[in-house]
Amino acid sequence: MVDMRESNEFASEIIPIRLLISIAIISAIAVMLTIGYNNLNVIFAENNIENECRSLESKLYTMIGSGVARDLDEIDASEGTKRVHAFSLPSNIVYLSFGVDPDPENCGILKTGLTCNGSVIFYKVQGGSKHAMWLSEEKYRFREGKYIENSWAVNGDGQGFIMSKSGKASLIFELVKENTDISILIQANDGIEI
Numbered sequence: 001m002v003d004m005r006e007s008n009e010f011a012s013e014i015i016p017i018r019l020l021i022s023i024a025i026i027s028a029i030a031v032m033l034t035i036g037y038n039n040l041n042v043i044f045a046e047n048n049i050e051n052e053c054r055s056l057e058s059k060l061y062t063m064i065g066s067g068v069a070r071d072l073d074e075i076d077a078s079e080g081t082k083r084v085h086a087f088s089l090p091s092n093i094v095y096l097s098f099g100v101d102p103d104p105e106n107c108g109i110l111k112t113g114l115t116c117n118g119s120v121i122f123y124k125v126q127g128g129s130k131h132a133m134w135l136s137e138e139k140y141r142f143r144e145g146k147y148i149e150n151s152w153a154v155n156g157d158g159q160g161f162i163m164s165k166s167g168k169a170s171l172i173f174e175l176v177k178e179n180t181d182i183s184i185l186i187q188a189n190d191g192i193e194i
Contacts, residue, residue: 014169017187031102041092042092042125042127042128043125045125045129046094046125046131047076049090049125049131050123050133053086053123055085056085056173057128057133057140060075060173060184063082063083064174064175064182065167065186067080067097068081069081069172069175069177070176071176071177072153072176072178073178079177080174080176082172082174082187083172083173084170084171084172085173086168086169086170087163087168087170088168089165089168089169090166091166092123092126092166093123093126094122094124094125094126095124095163095164096162097161097163097164098161099114099120099121099160100112100160100161100162101115101120101132102132103124103129103130106130110164112162112192113159114158114159114160115160116134116137117137117181118140118143118145118158118160118183119136119139119141119142120132120133124160140182140184141181141182141183143155143176143185143186144158144160144161144190145161145186147187147189152185152187153185154176154178154183155189161186161188162190164190171186171188173187
């Protein structure tokens, strides 16, 4: 016959081990759920920005195809064709840029300039990788604007525009030309110098 005292002692020694195993399993499940949630959040944010950029691309395509460019060399030239686009950027945005790769070394320091003659859109969200939308170099040439003497002109020798804040923002895109080069002037200034 088995001694009941021996089996009760064995059972009481197993309880803390089972408790530790249960806590470890629950912790592992919680960690996996957190990682999955963060990955989904990054994927949804990247899809949101890509959809915004595709929508903008189609607006600009019609503007380029049937619009009239303002001649920047003429002082009293009439306005060029414009498109306004309202962005709704996620809270985990790092940057959305037009015409420039703002972080070519991936070091977190944003710089302006031009990439591929301004025919590209770059975006990145926290926890994700950098994405590029390469556009037709003949049609899409983004330039950052600067407000000078009651009108918008190309900022400096030409540079791209960088957005790095989340929330809602509207940008005005105007079709302009300098000499014979047609560009898309973004009527805003990001404050980042070359």
